[in-house]
Amino acid sequence: MTMSAPIETTKPTVQSSPKQVGVLLVNLGTPDTADAPGVRVYLKEFLSDARVIEDQGLVWQLVLNGIILRSRPRTKALDYRKIWNNERNESPLKTITRSQADKLAAALSDRDHVVVDWAMRYGNPSIKSGIDALIAKGCDRILAVPLYPQYSAPTSATVCDEVFRVLARLRNQPTLRVTPPYYQDEAYIEALAISIETHLATLPFKPELIVASFHGMPKSYVDKGDPYQEQCVATTEALRRRLGMDETKLLLTFQSRFGNDEWLQPYTDKTMERLAKEGVRRIAVVTPGFSADCLETLEEIAQENAEIFKHNGGEQFSAIPCLNDSDPGMDVIRMLVRRELQGWI
Structure with a gap:
């Protein structure tokens, strides 16, 4: 009697579409508007961070809400107006960081499946909005890039704190990397x-x-x-x-x-x-x-x-201007990002 071939029970391999790798540039932050209400919202978020002001006790809360947030927004708003990008109605920091992200995206255009976005630790666009946008574009790996050459807890660490807070709310978390300080690269x-x-x-x-x-x-x-x-x-x-x-x-x-x-x-x-x-x-x-x-x-x-x-x-x-989005400045950001993306792209 001829025996029939065994029935194939193994499911065929399904080729899933390649996942994206996200790069999120993060700078300190800026008010949304160059007026007292806008500066007040920004200062409230900034000065309520225990990384920035470590003692967030009752005395500080009284000083912050009773004195600083009543008087300082008006004077700082005047300072912001001196440097404001009136054409785009935003601070130069926001204009430059956006340009850095755009130029980085162009530089990585030869790399498949890399998506670049940008965010501010305080103010907008927020880190949450940046991470949400990258995930929505299919990123299952994200490289966070704090744009601080020297590490400090009130800058670099608080970026990580916020990234971790955002990820803590997710059931399906992307894999995360964070670039190190580059103070003597x-x-x-x-x-x-x-x-x-x-x-x-x-x-x-x-x-x-x-x-x-x-x-x-x-x-x-x-x-x-x-x-x-x-x-x-x-x-x-x-x-x-x-x-x-x-x-x-x-x-x-x-x-x-x-x-x-x-x-x-x-x-x-x-x-x-x-x-x-x-x-x-x-x-x-x-x-x-x-x-x-x-x-x-x-x-x-x-x-x-x-x-x-x-x-x-x-x-x-x-x-002397900062490195900004100049060619030498972008060389630094490209070097940092390409180095930390090794193994992902």
Whole structure:
């Protein structure tokens, strides 16, 4: 008797469509509008983050809601209006970050299944909206890119906190990667050096020295273990080596202090005052801790600190633009993203 062939019980393999890989650029944030209500909403979210103000107790809540949010939005709104992108009705930070994402997407267009989006830690577009958009486009893997060269808990870590909060609400979570700080990566230092040299070549004067101004932080945060100050020092030392300068020609300072606590020193504004009084007449300032120009660079440095310098005897002051979406700046972002996407694309 002839035996029939066994019945095939294995299901045929179904070729599923390739999944997408998402890249989410994240910067600090900005108000939606350059008026007191818009700034108030932004400051409320920003200053209610325990990474930014660690003691969120009753005293701080009284100060925040009873004093700061009643008075500060009006004055900060005036500052935002000085730098506002009126054509698009948005802050320069939002304009630049969008452009960075667009240029990164174009640079990765040769890579199949990569989707690029952008978000702000505080304000809009939110991290949640960015992640939701990437998932809606089929991304089952997401690379979060905090656009901070130096790590700190109030910047890099709070981006991760929010990403994790968003993912915690999902039953089907995408796989996540986060780019590390890049404070002394060769491409970053080279981009800074090129941006400085290019800018100085356009000036009608030769600065006697350059000040590298980083965003400040309460000294107590560093005392508790935050590596931010150490990484700012490492960036500055690497930049000095690349430019052939010593600590007398490329100074390190910290700006944007807030409240009555001691912050990292030397302070940028006090340094501007001191240098002018000591006879320095020509100066340039670079802000290596910012990946895109914003209120702290365009208003605080380029306007407020320029006025402090000139009021005390200085004559010529120039603020060097951030890397922004320039070719050297985009080289840094492309390097960082391509490196961290290895194995996914």
